[in-house]
Amino acid sequence: MQRDAHLTNAALMARRRAALPSGLGQSFDIVCERAENAEVWDVEGKRYIDFAGGIAVLNTGHRHPKIVAAVKAQLDKVHHTCFQVLAYEPYIELAERLIAKTPGDFAKKAFFLSTGAEAVENAVKIARAATKRQAVIAFGGGFHGRTLLGMGLTGKVAPYKAGFGPFPAEIYHARFPNELHGVSAADSLKSLENIFKYDVEPERVAAIIIEPVQGEGGFYAAPAEFCRALRALCDQHGIVLIADEVQTGAGRTGTWLACEQWGVAPDMVTMAKSMAGGFPISAVIGRATLMDAPGPGGLGGTYAGSPLACAAALAVLDVFEEEKLLDRSKAIGERLVTGLKAIAKKHVSIQDVRGAGAMVAIELFKDGDRSKPDADLTKRLCLEAAKRGLILLTCGSYANVVRVLVPLTASDALIDEGLGVMAACFDALA
Numbered sequence: 001m002q003r004d005a006h007l008t009n010a011a012l013m014a015r016r017r018a019a020l021p022s023g024l025g026q027s028f029d030i031v032c033e034r035a036e037n038a039e040v041w042d043v044e045g046k047r048y049i050d051f052a053g054g055i056a057v058l059n060t061g062h063r064h065p066k067i068v069a070a071v072k073a074q075l076d077k078v079h080h081t082c083f084q085v086l087a088y089e090p091y092i093e094l095a096e097r098l099i100a101k102t103p104g105d106f107a108k109k110a111f112f113l114s115t116g117a118e119a120v121e122n123a124v125k126i127a128r129a130a131t132k133r134q135a136v137i138a139f140g141g142g143f144h145g146r147t148l149l150g151m152g153l154t155g156k157v158a159p160y161k162a163g164f165g166p167f168p169a170e171i172y173h174a175r176f177p178n179e180l181h182g183v184s185a186a187d188s189l190k191s192l193e194n195i196f197k198y199d200v201e202p203e204r205v206a207a208i209i210i211e212p213v214q215g216e217g218g219f220y221a222a223p224a225e226f227c228r229a230l231r232a233l234c235d236q237h238g239i240v241l242i243a244d245e246v247q248t249g250a251g252r253t254g255t256w257l258a259c260e261q262w263g264v265a266p267d268m269v270t271m272a273k274s275m276a277g278g279f280p281i282s283a284v285i286g287r288a289t290l291m292d293a294p295g296p297g298g299l300g301g302t303y304a305g306s307p308l309a310c311a312a313a314l315a316v317l318d319v320f321e322e323e324k325l326l327d328r329s330k331a332i333g334e335r336l337v338t339g340l341k342a343i344a345k346k347h348v349s350i351q352d353v354r355g356a357g358a359m360v361a362i363e364l365f366k367d368g369d370r371s372k373p374d375a376d377l378t379k380r381l382c383l384e385a386a387k388r389g390l391i392l393l394t395c396g397s398y399a400n401v402v403r404v405l406v407p408l409t410a411s412d413a414l415i416d417e418g419l420g421v422m423a424a425c426f427d428a429l430a
């Protein structure tokens, strides 16, 4: 096929660099032309296996036919009214179905926004309105978005917070339990105690927000018993417990929500990313008594819960049921962990292979020395993988984690092909 000479990756990247600010990161100098399930093709016709899934957005794959059909059908009916002006049924049905899937033996309500950061902001707004308290506790290494409150809650300075302060007041950071980096669950609970001792009395804390598995922070899972202790602490002091499931939600960890694995329920859950398979929508689902605290007009947004995104999210729920994607999440996770452990046997740089369902990562250290996180190798590995046709992402407080977020609709053959590319990259870089 004859291709337009101006539509090369290099030419488009040159235009991108001239027109777009450098603060907008770019993992690869690749410009995507089309995508299907777990594969993408660039403007030069090169094919890639997609182990990134648009950063945890494509659990149902690129352009799932049922989701595309649902959005097209909605487009033919109504595509915008602003829900607060004129309501539409898909929004209401989506709220009902998400409520039914959220843990907690209490009445719940839900509403929608457009981005993960907005969902987090609104959960905090609601917790403050309901408790009439101001302070919020988040965790070191956590990521909660790029808005000012999102940045304030985020527990990583570079690149997310550097130069952007001051941040909203009354935010405190506890230590996230992370055995690999020497923080036990007991250390983490102690750090909360210290916040109550040194920084703010628990009676002024509105909420504690936690990712069940830290996403950008490095795919570290908070142990279930720690989350139960957190629940008890929140109950003791009347603090709202918020599970930020923007990255973990919609089946990535083998259950619809990761907090289902805690054995106790958070008061509020935030979702976004894969809940609508790539259409921009986010959700706050929570205890009805809290959710009704803000006065009329206090919540909402012009595009929030757009009809197209609601239709997509409803189709995602159907696809999960029809294709048993929660089972698939567990099976893919096991396949990836087995495959990556086999690679780790040959390469001492891989010091940890971990997975919560299909939220899988490897962590790299220089010469296998756990005091020397290897960000350089991690970056080179991802670039080498892209050259060989596999899209991989890094993450982690030390930038030494390679994460896999392959669509749950990917075939075993494609996953094995991706694992093969990873093995070849390690061999090439060793």
Ligand SMILES: Cc1ncc(COP(=O)(O)O)c(C=O)c1O
Residues within 6 Å of the ligand: 055, 115, 116, 117, 118, 120, 143, 144, 145, 146, 211, 215, 216, 244, 245, 246, 247, 248, 272, 273
């Ligand atoms: C746990 C978590 N919370 C919030 C966000 C922010 O979501 P968004 O980029 O849609 O604002 C992210 C994004 O990566 C996330 O992983």
